[in-house]
Structures are given as C-alpha cells and as structure tokens.
Amino acid sequence: MTGAGALEGAGAAPGGGAVPGRRRGAAGGIPGRRRGAAGSVRRGGWTPWLYLAPALVVLGGLLVYPVYQLGLISFLEYTQAQVSGGRPTSFQGFGNYAALFRDEQFWQVLLATVLFAAACVVATLVVGCALAVLLTRVRAVPRLALMLAALGAWATPAITGSTVWVFLFDPDHGPVNRLLGLGDFSWTYGRYSAFTLVLFEVVWCSFPFVMVTVYAGIKAIPGEVIEAAALDGASPWRTWRSVTAPLLRPILLVVTIQSVIWDFKIFTQIYVMTNGGGIAGQNLVLNVYAYQKAFASSQYSLGSAIGVVMLLVLLSITLVHLRLLRHRGEEL
Amino acid sequence: MNLSRLGVRRPRRLLAEASALVIAVIVAFPLYWMVLSALKPQGEIQSAEARPWTLSPSLDSFRRVFEQQEFGRYFLNSLFVAGAVVVGSALIAFLAATAVTRFRFRFRTTLLVMFLIAQMVPVEALTIPLFFLMRDAGLLNTLGSLVLPHLAFSLPFAIWMLRGFVKAVPEALQEAAAIDGASRTRFLWQILFPLVFPGLVATSVFSFISTWNDFLFAKSFIISDTSQSTLPMALLVFFKPDENDWGGIMAASTVMTLPVLVFFVLVQRRLVSGLGGAVKD
Numbered sequence: 218m219t220g221a222g223a224l225e226g227a228g229a230a231p232g233g234g235a236v237p238g239r240r241r242g243a244a245g246g247i248p249g250r251r252r253g254a255a256g257s258v259r260r261g262g263w264t265p266w267l268y269l270a271p272a273l274v275v276l277g278g279l280l281v282y283p284v285y286q287l288g289l290i291s292f293l294e295y296t297q298a299q300v301s302g303g304r305p306t307s308f309q310g311f312g313n314y315a316a317l318f319r320d321e322q323f324w325q326v327l328l329a330t331v332l333f334a335a336a337c338v339v340a341t342l343v344v345g346c347a348l349a350v351l352l353t354r355v356r357a358v359p360r361l362a363l364m365l366a367a368l369g370a371w372a373t374p375a376i377t378g379s380t381v382w383v384f385l386f387d388p389d390h391g392p393v394n395r396l397l398g399l400g401d402f403s404w405t406y407g408r409y410s411a412f413t414l415v416l417f418e419v420v421w422c423s424f425p426f427v428m429v430t431v432y433a434g435i436k437a438i439p440g441e442v443i444e445a446a447a448l449d450g451a452s453p454w455r456t457w458r459s460v461t462a463p464l465l466r467p468i469l470l471v472v473t474i475q476s477v478i479w480d481f482k483i484f485t486q487i488y489v490m491t492n493g494g495g496i497a498g499q500n501l502v503l504n505v506y507a508y509q510k511a512f513a514s515s516q517y518s519l520g521s522a523i524g525v526v527m528l529l530v531l532l533s534i535t536l537v538h539l540r541l542l543r544h545r546g547e548e549l
Numbered sequence: 550m551n552l553s554r555l556g557v558r559r560p561r562r563l564l565a566e567a568s569a570l571v572i573a574v575i576v577a578f579p580l581y582w583m584v585l586s587a588l589k590p591q592g593e594i595q596s597a598e599a600r601p602w603t604l605s606p607s608l609d610s611f612r613r614v615f616e617q618q619e620f621g622r623y624f625l626n627s628l629f630v631a632g633a634v635v636v637g638s639a640l641i642a643f644l645a646a647t648a649v650t651r652f653r654f655r656f657r658t659t660l661l662v663m664f665l666i667a668q669m670v671p672v673e674a675l676t677i678p679l680f681f682l683m684r685d686a687g688l689l690n691t692l693g694s695l696v697l698p699h700l701a702f703s704l705p706f707a708i709w710m711l712r713g714f715v716k717a718v719p720e721a722l723q724e725a726a727a728i729d730g731a732s733r734t735r736f737l738w739q740i741l742f743p744l745v746f747p748g749l750v751a752t753s754v755f756s757f758i759s760t761w762n763d764f765l766f767a768k769s770f771i772i773s774d775t776s777q778s779t780l781p782m783a784l785l786v787f788f789k790p791d792e793n794d795w796g797g798i799m800a801a802s803t804v805m806t807l808p809v810l811v812f813f814v815l816v817q818r819r820l821v822s823g824l825g826g827a828v829k830d
Contacts, residue, residue, distance in 0.1 A: 264733065268648035269660070271641045272704055279679070279701035280667055286678035300681075351569055354562065359569035366577035372813040373580065374762035376781045377802035381583045384795055392582065392599035421579065482671040485764045489785075504673045511677050512769060524674035535669040539662065 284528070291521040300517065313522045322498070323506075323523070330481065330502040333412055337419045337480040342473060344420055345427025350457060352432050367425035375422065379489035382418040405491055408499040415486050415500070423479065427472050434468040435461060474538045478531055484508070503527050583806070586799035587611065594796050610796035614804065617797070619776070620783050624804070627779040630692055631760040634699045635753045641700075642707035643715075643749060647737065649708070650715045651723075667705035672698075676769050683770055690774035695766055703756035710755075714748025715741070754816050758809055780805045 291313055298304040317323050348367075352360050370378075386393050388401040404414045438461065446456045462469070484504040491500040494509060501509070503523060511520025586594060588606040614620050649657060679698055680689075688694040718741060726736045764781045771777050784805065787797040 265648035265652035265654050265657075268644040272645035272708065275641060275697075275701050276667065276704060279682075279697055280670065280675075280705075283675045283678040283682060284670065286681065287675060290677065290681075348572065351565060351572075354565045355569045356562075356566065359566040359573070362573040363569050363576070366573040368813060369580050369810065370576055372758070372809045373806050374758075374781075374809060376762065376764045376784060377583070377806045378579070380784065380798050380802050381579045384586065384799065385579060385582060387795070390594060390599060390795055392601065395599050421576070478669055482673055484673050485762075488764075504671070507674065508676065508765070508769075512680075517677055521677050524671075524677060527671050527674050531669055531671050532666070535666055538669075539665065 287521050287524050287528070290518055291525045293518055295518040295521070297515040300515070309518070313518045317519060317522050317526075322501075326498075326501045326503055326506045327526075329412075329500075330504075333416070333502060334477065334480040334483070336412075337416055337423075337483075338473065338476045340416060340420045341423045341427055341476050341480070342469075345424040345472070346431050346469075348424065348428045349431035349435060350453070350461075352428070353435055364429075367428055370421050371425035371429075373422060375485040376489055378418055378422050379486050382414065382421070383490050386414055406496065408495065411491050411495055411500050415483075415490050418486055418490065419480065419483065423476065427476070430468060430472055431465065434465045438464050470541055471538075474534060474541075477534055481531065481534075482527065580806070583799050583802055586795060587803045589796065591796055610800035611804070613794070613797050614783075614787075614800045617786065620801070620804075622776065623778050623780050623783040626692060626777060627761060627805075628808075630695045630699070630763075630779060631757050633692075633696045634703060634760045635757050637696070637700050638703045638707050638756045639749045639753055642704055642711050642752065643742065643745060645704075645708045646711035646715045646745075647741065650712050651720075664705045664708050668709065670702075672702050673765055676765060679766075680769055688770075690771055690777055692777055694770040695760075695763065695779065698766055699756070699760040699763065703759060707752045707756060710752050711745065711748050714745045714751075718744050750816055754812065757812060761809060 292309055292311070293299075293306045294309050294312075295306060299306045348363065352363060355363075373381075383405070385391050386404045388394055388403045394400065394402060402410075405411045442460060442464070443456060446460045451459070482504050483502060487494065487500060487502050487505050488508075493513075494501040494505050498506075498509075504527065507520045507523035507527070510516045510523060582601075585601070585603060587610050588608070589603045590605055590607045590609060593600070593603060593605075649661060675698075683689050683694040683697075688697070722740065723736060726740055731740070761780075763779070767779045767781050771779070771782070775782075780801075784798065784801045787794045787801060
C-alpha cells in the first residue's frame with residue numbers, strides 16, 4: 218500500500234539518518250540535557266503510564282489480541298459450521314499446517330510470492346536510485362517536474378493506481394497496446410504478462426519513496442567527496458559504486474528492508490488487477506491466497522495458518538532490520 | 550550544483566535534463582490519462598483509437614458516478630473514517646510519544662522495540678481475527694469497524710515518528726514553565742502540544758493516506774449494509790462482467806485520488822518545515 222511505504226519515507230528524515238554531522242551534534246547534546254533535567258522531569262512515577270494508557274489499550278485490543286487469535290485459529294478446526302455455531306471448535310494441533318504444507322498450491326504460491334516480491338524490490342530500487350542520481354545532475358526545472366510527477370504517483374491510492382494501469386494496458390481501449398502495436402494482446406491472460414503488468418504498477422507507485430529518500434541522502438554527502446572523485450577522473454558509475462553507494466549504505470538498507478516488507482505483502486494490486494488472483498489462481502500471492510481461503514471458501518483456519526507463515530517471515534525480516542539498526546548505534 | 554562547475558560537460562547535462570523531463574512525462578502519464586478519460590465523452594472511450602486528447606470534454610462520467618450508488622455518501626463515509634483516525638491517532642500518539650521521550654521508566658526500551666515491531670505486522674494477515682472481533686463486538690457493517698483497526702495500525706508509526714518532534718523541544722522550556730508555576734498538564738497541552746503540532750500534521754498525512762486507501766477492511770467488514778460502504782467499493786461497482794464502464798471507473802478514480810493529492814500538496818510545506826524543525830534541535 219502506498220501508505221505503508223510513505224510511512225518510512227518521512228520516518229527516515231526526523232531521525233536525521235541521512236545527516237551524519239547533525240547526528241553527532243544531537244548525540245553530543247543529549248547527555249548534557251539529561252544531566253540538566255535533574256531527575257524531576259524524568260521521574261514521573263505513574264505519569265508516563267498514564268500517558269501511555271490509551272495507546273496501550275488500543276494496541277493491546279486491536280493488534281496484540283488479534284495476533285494471538287490468529288495463532289489460535291490456525292490450530293483449530295474453523296469453518297463455516299463453527300462460525301455459525303453449528304458445531305463446536307476442535308483443537309487440531311499442527312493439522313492445519315500439515316494440510317497446508319502438503320498442498321502443492323501453497324508451495325507454488327509461496328514461490329511466486331517470493332520471486333514476485335524480489336523482482337519488485339530490485340526494480341523499485343534500481344529505478345529509484347537511478348532517478349535519485351539523475352535528480353542531482355539536473356537544474357531546478359526538470360528536477361521540479363520529476364519530483365512533482367513522482368509525488369503524484371506516490372499519493373495515488375493503490376486501488377485507483379491499479380484501475381488506471383489496467384485501463385492503460387486494456388486490449389480494446391488502452392493506449393499502450395496502440396502505441397506498441399500489440400493489437401488486442403491481453404496482458405492479464407498469461408501468467409507472466411499479468412505479473413509484469415502488476416510489477417509496472419508497483420514500481421510506479423513505490424519508486425518515489427526510494428527516489429526521494431536516496432536523493433535526500435545524496436544531498437547530505439559533502440560535495441567535496443564527490444568532487445574529488447570527479448577530479449580523479451571517475452566515471453559516474455564508478456563514483457556511485459565506490460563513493461556514493463558505500464556512504465549511502467544505511468539509507469539503502471532501510472529502503473531495501475522497507476521495500477521487501479512492503480512488496481512481500483502486496484494485496485490490493487494483485488486483487489484488483491488480476492481480478493482476485495488471475496485465471497485459475499495463476500497470479501495468487503500469499504496475502505490474496507489467505508484471503509481467498511478464508512473469505513471465499515470459508516476455510517478460516519487454513520487462511521490463519523497462511524497468515525501465521527507470513528507473520529513469521531515478516532517478523533524475521535524485521536528482526537534483521539532491528540539488529541542492523543542497533544549495529545549502526547541508533548539510539549532508541 | 551558543484552558538479553556543473555567542475556565540468557560535467559554541457560551536452561551531457563542537457564541529455565540528463567531531457568531524460569528527466571521525458572521520465573517525468575511518463576510517470577505523470579497514468580494520472581493524466583485517468584483525468585482525461587474521465588472527461589472524454591463515452592463514444593471516444595469506446596472507440597478503438599486511443600487519442601491522447603479530447604476536443605469535447607464532458608462531465609457525463611462524473612455525473613454517472615455521483616448519481617449511481619449513493620457515491621456522495623460513500624465519499625463522506627471515507628472522509629469520516631479517515632478524519633476520525635487522523636484525530637484519534639494524533640492525540641493518542643502525542644501522549645505516548647511524550648511518555649517515551651520525556652520520562653525514564655522501566656520497560657521503556659522494550660516498549661520502543663515493540664512499537665517498531667508492531668509497525669511491521671502485516672495488517673492483511675489480521676483480517677480474519679479482526680473480522681471475528683468486530684462480529685463479536687457487533688461492529689460489522691459499521692464505520693467503527695474501519696476506524697478502530699486503522700487507529701491501531703497507524704499508532705506505532707505515529708508514536709515512532711512523533712518521538713523525534715517531542716525530543717526536539719528543549720527541556721529547559723519545561724523547567725522554565727515549571728518555575729513559572731505551570732502544572733504538568735498545562736505544560737503538556739498549552740506549550741508542548743503547539744510546538745509539536747507541525748509534527749502532528751506530518752504524521753497525520755500518513756495515517757490519512759493509509760486509511761483513505763484501505764481496500765481490504767472495507768471489503769471484508771462492510772458486507773451487507775452498503776450505506777456504510779467507503780469509496781473503494783463504489784469504484785468496483787463500475788467493473789462489470791461483460792463491459793467495464795471505463796469512463797465511470799476513471800471518473801470515480803479521479804474523485805478518490807484528488808483529496809489525497811490535495812492533502813499532499815497542502816501539507817507538503819508544513820511537512821518539510823516540520824521535519825526541518827525536528828532535525829534542527
């Protein structure tokens with residue numbers, strides 16, 4: 218979803234992750250302030266918990282409890298009969314997982330999800346970084362034009378973005394097939410062409426986040442460093458590979474992990490553009506698969522088991538993220 | 550830019566600028582095509598040649614959108630849900646961010662890590678348990694079933710982001726306020742809140758967008774009472790098995806995209822100045 222990506226975009230900025238100099242300044246200031254605070258400010262007894270209470274209630278009830286429920290349902294037999302109260306729920310142990318892992322389609326969907334997410338991440342990063350570099354090499358007017366266009370793509374809701382892209386590639390009325398002379402070639406008919414079409418949309422709406430963040434990062438690199446490389450006769454590619462990219466490592470890391478998390482759980486684009494997972498489910502990804510299992514065929518426990526698998530995968534990615542953040546010495 | 554002084558040769562820069570402009574056009578094209586198709590008369594959309602302009606723009610498609618399916622009501626529903634989430638999460642996150650930045654207490658770091666992890670929870674995976682939760686609470690088919698989950702999902706990030714803004718307010722200010730006899734509550738709402746406000750605006754952009762764009766919950770929790778539907782559902786009405794009404798779809802898409810674009814543009818300056826303020830310290 219657009220929102221999710223947008224989140225980190227500005228999130229990177231207030232932390233000042235891009236600005237090593239400033240960070241050092243801020244870190245230097247903190248111990249002094251802490252000493253000056255002289256306890257009275259910091260020690261509030263119950264006050265912090267009072268301030269935290271609304272947040273904890275909301276998160277406990279609507280985030281932690283549902284996660285627990287998700288796990289629980291995945292171990293029960295839970296179909297339409299149990300939902301309507303016709304039959305009592307029964308404990309299945311790992312039965313649902315066993316059924317899931319025996320299901321050939323699950324492995325197919327898992328593989329498709331991983332490959333598709335990987336393709337989206339790579340394409341988004343390449344486009345985003347290339348355009349960020351391009352932005353540093355042009356004057357104000359082209360820069361503004363590109364920035365504005367990117368902001369427009371960024372702000373477009375996933376669902377409208379999906380409908381517009383489907384229309385652009387429509388075999389009967391879309392301009393793309395006319396332009397490329399493809400006649401009435403249907404993009405959503407074949408498995409790979411359908412995935413490609415979704416990939417275009419995903420890259421379109423997620424590269425702006427990468428571009429803006431990486432551009433901010435490049436601007437924060439002292440000009441002399443790049444000038445020195447240019448004076449030494451380095452080509453733009455060489456400058457990027459040996460100077461800019463290493464300095465941008467922390468930012469690239471955040472952007473990559475964010476994209477991985479985001480693209481792994483794509484739902485709206487696939488659901489809308491391939492009409493719920495494509496012909497005979499050829500374009501299913503895990504998220505859509507779980508949804509179809511639960512809400513289309515009422516196999517809530519299987520859907521929950523898929524949800525748990527997704528949760529575990531994303532959790533491990535997050536933990537890697539957290540470790541790398543810690544490694545950088547980010548202060549919590 | 551330093552590079553130009555240094556002799557990135559002019560033809561090369563012109564080439565870069567030309568490609569930047571071309572790419573800008575390509576990136577903007579889908580949005581242009583959306584608005585254009587919304588304005589094209591029905592006949593032109595149906596015709597086989599897709600012309601990139603129209604000589605006789607009409608508001609027919611928009612009229613169809615607003616007449617069909619109580620579109621105005623869906624619009625207001627979407628606006629209400631997004632507004633409730635924005636206000637609610639801003640207030641709750643402000644309090645929580647103040648707690649974790651202005652106080653030292655046990656489990657503070659643990660809580661922060663939990664907030665970070667909570668950001669990564671795949672919202673979509675929780676649709677099933679949330680569905681049962683909403684059913685048991687009797688909230689299915691009400692706007693509350695959309696407000697509450699989005700409130701929960703936007704909080705962790707909002708807290709995480711506001712932390713920086715709260716931190717940026719010098720603590721000397723709090724001491725000065727205390728010396729002048731201001732109570733802690735008074736300091737919180739009359740001094741800290743206005744100072745952190747730009748940060749709240751920046752945060753609200755993100756909760757607004759993620760809520761406004763929501764498709765999955767709207768589809769799963771509002772099942773029978775269409776008077777409670779939000780915009781994404783109204784959009785899908787125009788997809789028909791035999792022949793999609795592309796004019797209607799594009800007009801509805803335009804109506805749905807515009808508020809986000811306007812919001813983005815309005816808040817843009819605030820956003821940048823807010824972020825700047827947070828970093829400046």
